[in-house]
Amino acid sequence: MKKKALITGITGQDGSYLAEHLLSLGYEVHGLVRRVALEQPESRLSRLQGVLGQIQIQPANLDSYASIFHVFSKQQFDECYHLAAQSFVAESFADGFSTMATNINGTHYVLAALRELQPKCRYYFAGSSEMFGKVRQTPQQETTPFHPRSPYGISKVAGFHLTMNYREAYGMFCCNGILFNHESPRRGFEFVTRKITSGLARIKRGLASELRLGNLEAKRDWGHARDYVKAMHLMLQQPSPDDYVIATGEAHSVREFCELAFSEAGFDYRNYVKKDESVYRPAEVDLLIGDASKAHAALKWRPTVDFTGLVKEMVHSDLATISPVAKDDVAVVSAI
Ligand code: G4F
Numbered sequence: 001m002k003k004k005a006l007i008t009g010i011t012g013q014d015g016s017y018l019a020e021h022l023l024s025l026g027y028e029v030h031g032l033v034r035r036v037a038l039e040q041p042e043s044r045l046s047r048l049q050g051v052l053g054q055i056q057i058q059p060a061n062l063d064s065y066a067s068i069f070h071v072f073s074k075q076q077f078d079e080c081y082h083l084a085a086q087s088f089v090a091e092s093f094a095d096g097f098s099t100m101a102t103n104i105n106g107t108h109y110v111l112a113a114l115r116e117l118q119p120k121c122r123y124y125f126a127g128s129s130e131m132f133g134k135v136r137q138t139p140q141q142e143t144t145p146f147h148p149r150s151p152y153g154i155s156k157v158a159g160f161h162l163t164m165n166y167r168e169a170y171g172m173f174c175c176n177g178i179l180f181n182h183e184s185p186r187r188g189f190e191f192v193t194r195k196i197t198s199g200l201a202r203i204k205r206g207l208a209s210e211l212r213l214g215n216l217e218a219k220r221d222w223g224h225a226r227d228y229v230k231a232m233h234l235m236l237q238q239p240s241p242d243d244y245v246i247a248t249g250e251a252h253s254v255r256e257f258c259e260l261a262f263s264e265a266g267f268d269y270r271n272y273v274k275k276d277e278s279v280y281r282p283a284e285v286d287l288l289i290g291d292a293s294k295a296h297a298a299l300k301w302r303p304t305v306d307f308t309g310l311v312k313e314m315v316h317s318d319l320a321t322i323s324p325v326a327k328d329d330v331a332v333v334s335a336i
Contacts, residue, residue: 006077008032008062008110009084010055013186014126016047018081018229023054025233030056032071032084047186062106065113072117079236081124082110085159088190089130089152093282096151103155104162111166111174122173122236125163128156129180129221129247129288139291142178142243149283160243167241175235180221180247180290182228183310185317192254193222196261197314201322203272204265210272214279216255219287223248224305224313234299247290248303257311264315 005022009015010031022029029051037044038059045052058075060067062084085103086092092099107125114121132140133149148154160176167174187194192213199211223246231246255269262269295301305313 002026002028003078004028004030004076005079005081006030006032006058006071006075007081007083008106009082009126011037011044011047012083012087013047013184013188013225014083014182014229014232015081016051016186017184017226018083018232019048019051019055021226021229021233023051028056029054030058030075030077032058032060032068034061035059062102062109065109068109069113069117072113076118077121079122079124080110080114081126081232082107083126085126085155086152088188089150090190090279090281092150092152092155099151100155100158103152104158107159107162111162111172115166115170115172119170119172122241123163123166123175124232124236125159125174125176126232127160127163127176127178127243128153129178129245129290130285131157131160131178132288133285135285135287138287139247139249139289140245141291142245142294149285150281153285164243173236173241175238175241176243177232177235178243178245178290179228179231180223180245180288182223182225182246183314184225185314185321186225187314193257193311193314194318196254196258197311197318198322200261200265200267200272200315201318203267204319205322210274212274212276212279213254213258214276214281215284216258216273216275217253217286218284219251219253219289221247221249221251221289222257222307222310223303224310227303227305231295231299231301234295234301238298242298244295244299245290245292246295246301247292248306249290249292250307251287251289252307260308260311261315264312265319
């Protein structure tokens with residue numbers, strides 16, 4: 001019997017890699033997608049191009065308990081990966097209310113519907129290293145206290161505790177992944193890594209002359225999303241549910257990312273990267289670096305792509321694919 005999985009957020013970077021991974025393992029894969037995304041399949045479903053014929057789309061909206069309940073009332077799933085969220089930290093400062101509503105209620109709706117209709121379904125929650133925020137311990141582990149620094153981080157702490165509470169109160173198989181930053185050529189353009197590699201490609205093509213960035217000194221533990229989705233799957237194959245940090249154990253600054261990316265294209269970043277105070281966050285997370293030794297031991301999980309490999313892959317992908325765009329589009333991207 002084929003195992004059946006539901007992925008919320010299947011249209012995103014992680015959702016698309018996870019769908020490919022589960023299909024390669026012989027799963028029947030379903031993806032929860034907002035109706036509005038189905039109206040613009042070329043752009044909204046672009047990351048799923050390679051697998052669209054092999055997955056089943058379930059229209060539903062995270063803001064509606066009824067629509068989520070409906071999906072779980074039609075189909076039984078063995079595993080549910082809850083990845084959907086408003087995941088851009090800066091946007092959560094701009095509109096904390098909608099980030100909190102979607103991320104907290106959406107997670108609660110999925111858990112509540114599962115409890116009601118399919119309590120045996122194994123559940124994965126996409127927790128985040130942003131939960132550590134103003135870090136109390138370095139490197140961060142599963143036991144490091146949380147101190148979130150944004151509405152996004154706060155919403156993820158709430159989701160983490162909801163997930164743990166459903167495990168403890170109702171005996172459900174619920175796992176939290178505490179994933180550190182993970183990137184790829186499929187990363188959204190608003191996140192700093194893709195902003196750098198896509199901005200660099202525009203500069204290389206003569207479409208832009210500079211790249212405006214915020215805090216260059218922030219340090220992140222950056223891994224490859226394709227590696228990280230494998231850890232999500234492994235968590236749900238264990239004998240009992242638990243929480244795991246997923247990270248490379250190496251931190252680099254935004255400045256180092258720029259330096260390596262620009263030099264890969266034959267440029268000196270100092271000639272192109274300009275500081276833009278408007279991109280600074282009201283509260284910053286200065287340093288994130290994870291200790292994934294629990295995942296190494298229990299899941300036998302290890303990252304396969306290092307920082308240099310990740311930066312080079314992203315640079316070359318954008319150099320190969322970024323096509324000339326209208327000046328207006330350039331302005332929109334560089335304003336994020
Ligand atoms: O790429 P970022 O926007 O990612 P951030 O805030 O670390 O969050 C990402 O990773 C989390 C895991 O820890 C996820 F939970 C979350 O959903 C998301 O995927 O920013 C990285 C750093 C920040 O310190 C930011 O201040 O880069 C700094 N930065 C400097 N200039 C910039 C910019 N970030 C963005 N997005 N744009 C800039 O121009």
